[in-house]
Each structure stands twice: as structure tokens, then as C-alpha cells.
Amino acid sequence: MDLGLTSTTVLWAAVLAAGALFAVTVWRWPRLAGRGPLPVLGRVGLLAAVQLSLFAVVALAANRTFLFYGSWADLLGREQGPGVVVDHSAGRGAGSVRVLGREDAPGAPGGRIEKVAVSGGESGIASPALVYLPPEYVRAGHRGRDFPAAVVLTGYPGTAENLITGLDYPRTAYRLVQEGRMKPMVLVMMRPTVAPPRDTECVDVPGGPRTETFFGRDLPRAVSSAYRIGSAARSWGIIGNSTGGYCALKIAMHHPERYAAGAGLSAHYRAPEDVTTGDLFGGDQRLRNRADLLWSLDHHVPGRAPRSSFLVTTSREGESERAATLDFIARVRPPARVSSITLDSGGHNFTTWRREVPPALEWLGGRLSAG
Structure with a gap:
């Protein structure tokens, strides 16, 4: 299975993760409607997770189209392949x-x-x-x-x-x-x-x-x-x-x-x-x-x-x-x-x-x- 930065598998995994987080947010939102610190933190956490997952989908799709980075090693700044002498x-x-x-x-x-x-x-x-x-x-x-x-x-x-x-x-x-x-x-x-x-x-x-x-x-x-x-x-x-x-x-x-x-x-x-x-x-x-x-x-x-x-x-x-x-x-x-x-x-x-x-x-x- 290809799990490279530009692979279709990784992109679809990010899409599914974003969809799942959105569904969880809709499902859990009524239970987090209170005014206490824990419900507020819960709502903030779910919103942040959904936003980050959507950003990841957009970033992966854009990178797949324009190839700003060709691999995870390229993204993280690590060289790959044989060294250069x-x-x-x-x-x-x-x-x-x-x-x-x-x-x-x-x-x-x-x-x-x-x-x-x-x-x-x-x-x-x-x-x-x-x-x-x-x-x-x-x-x-x-x-x-x-x-x-x-x-x-x-x-x-x-x-x-x-x-x-x-x-x-x-x-x-x-x-x-x-x-x-x-x-x-x-x-x-x-x-x-x-x-x-x-x-x-x-x-x-x-x-x-x-x-x-x-x-x-x-x-x-x-x-x-x-x-x-x-x-x-x-x-x-x-x-x-x-x-x-x-x-x-x-x-x-x-x-x-x-x-x-x-x-x-x-x-x-x-x-x-x-x-x-x-x-x-x-x-x-x-x-x-x-x-x-x-x-x-x-x-x-x-x-x-x-x-x-x-x-x-x-x-x-x-x-x-x-x-x-x-x-x-x-x-x-x-x-x-x-x-x-x-x-x-x-x-x-x-x-x-x-x-x-x-x-x-x-x-x-x-x-x-x-x-």
C-alpha cells in the first residue's frame, strides 16, 4: 500500500478522517452544550479537530496537484537516497x-x-x-x-x-x-x-x-x-x-x-x-x-x-x-x-x-x- 505524501490512499484517508470528525462533532454537540469549563473545552477541541482535518485535506490535495513536496522526507526537510559527495x-x-x-x-x-x-x-x-x-x-x-x-x-x-x-x-x-x-x-x-x-x-x-x-x-x-x-x-x-x-x-x-x-x-x-x-x-x-x-x-x-x-x-x-x-x-x-x-x-x-x-x-x- 502506497502511503507516500502524494498517494491517493493518504488523501482519501484524510478525507474520511475529516468526515468522521464532522460526524462526531454533530453527534456529540448536544452533550457539550453546557456552560462549564469541560463542555467549552470539548466544543473547542472538536471544532479545532474538524478545522485541522479540513486543512490537511486541502493541503494534501494542493500538494498532490502542484507537488510542492514530493515525499514525507521532503516535507520534513530530510534528504533521501544516497548522499552527495x-x-x-x-x-x-x-x-x-x-x-x-x-x-x-x-x-x-x-x-x-x-x-x-x-x-x-x-x-x-x-x-x-x-x-x-x-x-x-x-x-x-x-x-x-x-x-x-x-x-x-x-x-x-x-x-x-x-x-x-x-x-x-x-x-x-x-x-x-x-x-x-x-x-x-x-x-x-x-x-x-x-x-x-x-x-x-x-x-x-x-x-x-x-x-x-x-x-x-x-x-x-x-x-x-x-x-x-x-x-x-x-x-x-x-x-x-x-x-x-x-x-x-x-x-x-x-x-x-x-x-x-x-x-x-x-x-x-x-x-x-x-x-x-x-x-x-x-x-x-x-x-x-x-x-x-x-x-x-x-x-x-x-x-x-x-x-x-x-x-x-x-x-x-x-x-x-x-x-x-x-x-x-x-x-x-x-x-x-x-x-x-x-x-x-x-x-x-x-x-x-x-x-x-x-x-x-x-x-x-x-x-x-x-x-
């Missing part, structure tokens, strides 16, 4: 992928989810990931076939599990393949938070985590060595929402030798500096400028303009980054290409991103190839 003295190496567990992919019959730990030889970072292997990858008749891959990133401080339970990436990828709208693709699902609880915004922090190096170079190199995925840029894409969308665009922009395409769903375009990030740049304005995607589009090194394909999403109503998104589109120049998805309305939430994931995955798949 940041070894700044690590030498350069190929990196590695260690499989920690396997299970069937929900909504993708014949597909598989592998829980792995990815170690970066150059960055010294190790981070957990969930790898979706499509049914075609698993089938014996395709053992000699290579596949394209996409890194899929959550926002901050999300969990990789949200990409499965909240945004349905494996289910959507499977459906698009069955409908002939996309070729089979491996999905490497991760959170961009590789040094929790710090939000590093996919920056190589001076004296700190080399997050951009991990996603930009280590990750595709290590995963290509462990799975049947091409190592050329045309075999790799990256997509994400919110902070993950910013990371996806930045990594594709600054590492076209590794990624052919990047898609940002409700992305922002410069790294924030606040209590969650700490000092990302060590006072180095050059690094701060490089983390500003709009600045980077205008100040690339001559002859080294971004040559990746970009997809950005926005909405006419409800999206705070709409002006920056339009600015990004206007600044992209060949050899780079840019596409967009514009909804009539949609906020910064899972409901909006669920509407954008299918066309974004189809777009991404159309720009990648296995060889």
Missing part, C-alpha cells in the same frame, strides 16, 4: 555510474527505471539520478542499438521522483513513441541541487561545487560509458523547469560540444544570489556575467557563438519571466536556433509544466539522433 581534490577521470536499484517504469510497459549514483571525474561531484530506459532499450533484439538521451532537471529544491510522479516524463515519452511522434530516448532524471541544501544554480562556484562542470562535461561522459548512448553532442539534450530550465539553457549554451539542444520550461535567465545560493561568484563579475544568459548571448567570443538549439516556454498571462523570455528569443542569433511555446495562461507550477512537457519532449527528440 563533493570531493574538490579529486583528480580528472572518466567518472562512473553505479546502479543502486531497478524497477518497472510506471506508465511505460516494458520500460525500466534504474536508480543510480553518477560520479564526475572532473568535478569531483557524485549525485543520484533516475534513468528511464525505454522498452526498446531493454528488449533483447535491440542490444546492439544506441539511443539518444536527455538530461531532465527539476526545479529547486525538487526531487527527481517529481519528474515521474508529477510531470510524467517516462509515461509521456512512452506515449509519444507509441504515437510515432518521437524516437525512443533514454531520460536521465535529476535535481540540479548536487550539494544540498545549497542552490548552486549550475555554477562552478569558486572554492565550492563545480556544478556546471558536472552537468556540462562529467554527466554525459559518465552516462555514455555506462549505457548505449552516443557520446557526440547530437545524441544529448537537456530539459528542465524553473531552476532546472535555467540550468538546461545555460548548459546547452555553454557546452554545445556536449549538448545539441536545451529546453527551459518557465526558466529564469540569470542566477539569483540569495540565502539559498550563498556567494556563487566570489566577487568575480566575469563569472556573474557568464551566468546571465541574456548577457552571454550578446557577448560571446567571436567565432564561438552558441550553436545549440533552444526551446523556451512562457504564457501571455501568469508568467513573471515573460519579458525576459521574449528578450532571450530576440537575442538568439545563428548558428543557434530558438523555438518557443506560448500558452494563453499558466503560472509557475506543475499544472503548466504538464501541458508543456509533451510538445517539449517531441521538440527535443526531433533534434537528437543516436549516431
Whole structure:
């Protein structure tokens, strides 16, 4: 029985508990009609219990819809899965992928989810990931076939599990393949938070985590060595929402030798500096400028303009980054290409991103190839 924070069982248990408390309140109320302290305390207790139970139902339903928290551990502030090791003295190496567990992919019959730990030889970072292997990858008749891959990133401080339970990436990828709208693709699902609880915004922090190096170079190199995925840029894409969308665009922009395409769903375009990030740049304005995607589009090194394909999403109503998104589109120049998805309305939430994931995955798949 699934008793997770987002499970139907827990939500219905809360509904039944609220209904039961309401019934008890109606039944016991006449007996608590007196003026003494005990009847008053009884009435207050029952009203408080009903109110709390109703609040729990509303909170669970809202969280199930928008996935503010993916698990009880996430809600309570406890980390889950294998720990993250940041070894700044690590030498350069190929990196590695260690499989920690396997299970069937929900909504993708014949597909598989592998829980792995990815170690970066150059960055010294190790981070957990969930790898979706499509049914075609698993089938014996395709053992000699290579596949394209996409890194899929959550926002901050999300969990990789949200990409499965909240945004349905494996289910959507499977459906698009069955409908002939996309070729089979491996999905490497991760959170961009590789040094929790710090939000590093996919920056190589001076004296700190080399997050951009991990996603930009280590990750595709290590995963290509462990799975049947091409190592050329045309075999790799990256997509994400919110902070993950910013990371996806930045990594594709600054590492076209590794990624052919990047898609940002409700992305922002410069790294924030606040209590969650700490000092990302060590006072180095050059690094701060490089983390500003709009600045980077205008100040690339001559002859080294971004040559990746970009997809950005926005909405006419409800999206705070709409002006920056339009600015990004206007600044992209060949050899780079840019596409967009514009909804009539949609906020910064899972409901909006669920509407954008299918066309974004189809777009991404159309720009990648296995060889």
C-alpha cells in the first residue's frame, strides 16, 4: 500500500478522517452544550479537530496537484537516497555510474527505471539520478542499438521522483513513441541541487561545487560509458523547469560540444544570489556575467557563438519571466536556433509544466539522433 505524501490512499484517508470528525462533532454537540469549563473545552477541541482535518485535506490535495513536496522526507526537510559527495581534490577521470536499484517504469510497459549514483571525474561531484530506459532499450533484439538521451532537471529544491510522479516524463515519452511522434530516448532524471541544501544554480562556484562542470562535461561522459548512448553532442539534450530550465539553457549554451539542444520550461535567465545560493561568484563579475544568459548571448567570443538549439516556454498571462523570455528569443542569433511555446495562461507550477512537457519532449527528440 502506497502511503507516500502524494498517494491517493493518504488523501482519501484524510478525507474520511475529516468526515468522521464532522460526524462526531454533530453527534456529540448536544452533550457539550453546557456552560462549564469541560463542555467549552470539548466544543473547542472538536471544532479545532474538524478545522485541522479540513486543512490537511486541502493541503494534501494542493500538494498532490502542484507537488510542492514530493515525499514525507521532503516535507520534513530530510534528504533521501544516497548522499552527495563533493570531493574538490579529486583528480580528472572518466567518472562512473553505479546502479543502486531497478524497477518497472510506471506508465511505460516494458520500460525500466534504474536508480543510480553518477560520479564526475572532473568535478569531483557524485549525485543520484533516475534513468528511464525505454522498452526498446531493454528488449533483447535491440542490444546492439544506441539511443539518444536527455538530461531532465527539476526545479529547486525538487526531487527527481517529481519528474515521474508529477510531470510524467517516462509515461509521456512512452506515449509519444507509441504515437510515432518521437524516437525512443533514454531520460536521465535529476535535481540540479548536487550539494544540498545549497542552490548552486549550475555554477562552478569558486572554492565550492563545480556544478556546471558536472552537468556540462562529467554527466554525459559518465552516462555514455555506462549505457548505449552516443557520446557526440547530437545524441544529448537537456530539459528542465524553473531552476532546472535555467540550468538546461545555460548548459546547452555553454557546452554545445556536449549538448545539441536545451529546453527551459518557465526558466529564469540569470542566477539569483540569495540565502539559498550563498556567494556563487566570489566577487568575480566575469563569472556573474557568464551566468546571465541574456548577457552571454550578446557577448560571446567571436567565432564561438552558441550553436545549440533552444526551446523556451512562457504564457501571455501568469508568467513573471515573460519579458525576459521574449528578450532571450530576440537575442538568439545563428548558428543557434530558438523555438518557443506560448500558452494563453499558466503560472509557475506543475499544472503548466504538464501541458508543456509533451510538445517539449517531441521538440527535443526531433533534434537528437543516436549516431
